[in-house]
Every structure is written in structure tokens, then in C-alpha cells.
Amino acid sequence: MKHPRLKIKKGKEKSLLRFHPWIFSGAVESLPETGDDRIVEIVDYQEKLIGYGFIEYKSQIVCRIFEFSQYPTTVDESYWTQKIHQAYTFKKQLIQDGTNCFRLVHAEGDFLPGLIIDVYNETAVIQFRTTGTWYLKEIVRNALLSLGYQYIFSKSPAYSNWTQGWLGDAGPQHTTVMENGLKFSVDLIKGQKTGFFLDQRENRKLLSAYSKNKKVLNCFSYTGGFSIYALVGGATHVTSVDISKDAIENATKNAELNEFTARHEGIAADCFDFLRKKTEQYDLIILDPPAFCKDIRSVPQASRGYKDINLSAMRIIEKGGLIFTFSCSQHISRDLFQKIVFGAAADSGRKVRILHQLSQGPDHPINIYHPEGDYLKGLVLEVM
Secondary structure, three states: OOOOEEEEOOOOOHHHHOOOOEEEHHHEEEOOOOOOOOEEEEEOOOOOEEEEEEEOOOOOEEEEEEEEOOOOOOOOHHHHHHHHHHHHHHHHHHOOOOOOEEEEEEHHHHOOOOEEEEEEOOEEEEEEOOHHHHOOHHHHHHHHHHOOOOEEEEOOOOOOOOOOEEOOOOOOOEEEEEEOOEEEEEEOOOOOOOOOOHHHHHHHHHHHHOOOOOEEEEEOOOOOHHHHHHHHOOOOEEEEEEOOHHHHHHHHHHHHHOOOHHHEEEEEOOHHHHHHHOOOOEEEEEEOOOOOOOOHHHHHHHHHHHHHHHHHHHHHEEEEEEEEEEEOOOOOOHHHHHHHHHHHHHHHOOOEEEEEEEOOOOOOOOOOOOHHHOOOEEEEEEEO
């Protein structure tokens, strides 16, 4: 099948030759008209083929490349099915027994930009983030059915006009999954993202190893993922705090599912206010807030927010206590995040050292040519 050509301006092809998958509007000579699939061939100013991508007319990122190739490539249903099957085979090698929820496709990290697929037991939840991937919905659905998933839910982002709903047979709104032998109730339809923060699996496991005999505070707890791991690690008591009453109810349910009710307390409250007003001391604090920074313009405000919560946590942590602190804001770099935490430490007047630097789990791989995919930053701090 012949695809329209998107031509790159002279001198603007350098980043593409280094395999960065994004093309910004300023690098394009002219925008071609496309058919329903939104797929284009990318060529340089000499008409030399660079690869194939999805065009997105109204976005600053006007094209996302899914195939770098100097030779013509047949992009059909078998091409996409093979890519999804390859991702599945790779991810299954990473997932240990006792876990049936993971990220099957991680956009650019799995060379499928604009496509996120998380699987929860027999259900797959998809986020189509570009028009091009939305046009592939039937192909993606068929590929997932062929892998044995019974129910497929399309959870489109808020900024799109695409229909949200089941692709085929309707499945359950709630399901119970296993992660490292622990049980979690997941709201597939109304839950944040695709229902659960799968990218924190390895970090939750690390926290469990530090939790024995600790009094733990989990801020921005959502449905209590870190809380359950702290409890199984031997924490004496865990307090989960989140502004969402529904999330706290689900966290309480997860504590019940794992028989930890007696040592768990859920509080629906604004975490900023809770931290500022709290005087009670804790041995271990988790700070895993939602993204404070949606674009580059909000970096200063987001930086103040991250400093605020980290400073508040340092004021109520016991001597020798630990803080697991995170940022999932793409526009907050690792270096900037560490500088923000440094500022909080300096203002607290306490001795602080870094024990671990954390990232997303291996089922959320980072394409080395796409540093923007390194979105989850974490530090484990010892505060003296």
C-alpha cells in the first residue's frame, strides 16, 4: 500500500537520523493529505526514505515514527499484529509468578507511539493517544483476542473526542488482580489512568523490604498500592491519605482483601493540608503525587508544589526515617527533581542522603533515543 509522503526540511533531519521518533511541525516542508489510516512515509529533502509514522495535523508533534527504514515496508494488519505479539512475548519474560497485571505496550518504549495497553488478568485496557492508533482499534482488538484476552476496554484520553467503551463483549467494571502474590481491586472504567499504577511495581517491592516495624504514612495513596506492600513487609501501622473518597474506599478494600485491616487507616483529605498540619512523627513516608506539571509553562508552579510536600515530610519524619518521593511529570527532569528535593532538605535543616534512585518498571521500557519516555523519577531518602 502506497502512503502519502511527509517531507522534512533540509537540515531538520538530524534528530531523525538519531532515531528520535517525534517530528515537530517546524521541521516539515509540507503536510500531505492522508487517508483514514493517517500513516505517512517520511522522506528527507532529497526524497530519501527515513521511515513511517502517524500524522497528527493539530499537534505540535505533527508525526510520530513507528518504523525507521530506508526500504519500503508493508504496513498492514499482520505488521501490527506481529508488533503486539512481540511486545507480549517480551513482557511475559519480565513478569514473575503471582502477577497477572502489567503493561503490554508502552508507546515509544515498545516502538508503538501513541498506544498504551495495560492488562489486568483477562481484560486489556487501551489508551489510544493519537488519531492514527485510534484507526487501528479493530486490528489491536483482534490481536489482543488472539492472545487470549476476553475483554477489551478503550479508555480514551480526556482531550480526545473518541468513544470510550468496550470493544466487543462488555466486561466487568471492577476486577481483582494479583501483583507479587498480593490482591488489588481495580476499577477499570472510572479508575485513574487504566485503573492501577503498574509502573510502581518494583518500587513497591523495594518499599516492602524497608517497612518492618515502621509507622508509615502514604500520601497521594490512590488505592493503597504502597500501603499494602508496607503492611506485608511488617509495618506496625499504615495511614493512607488521598483527596478522593473513592480511592480511599478502594484502599480500605485492598487492605481487607489482603487481611491487613487492623493495621491500616484510610483518610480522605488534601495531602498538602494534611502534611502541613501534621505534627505526628512517622518512620517512613511515601510521596507519590499525580503529575503537577502538564506542560513546560507550569514547571515553576509544579516545582513549588514538589518542594512543599517534601519539606513538610522532612519536618515530620523521625530521625533515621525514610522518604520515598516521586515525580511522574515529564517536564520535571531527574536533575531538576533532585534539585527541588535538595532545596527542601536545605530548608529543613536536616541531614539527608539518597539511598536509591528509582524509575518505572521494566514493562515500561525507555527508548534510549526518546528520553521523554523516562517520566517516573524517584528518590529514597534517609533523613537524620
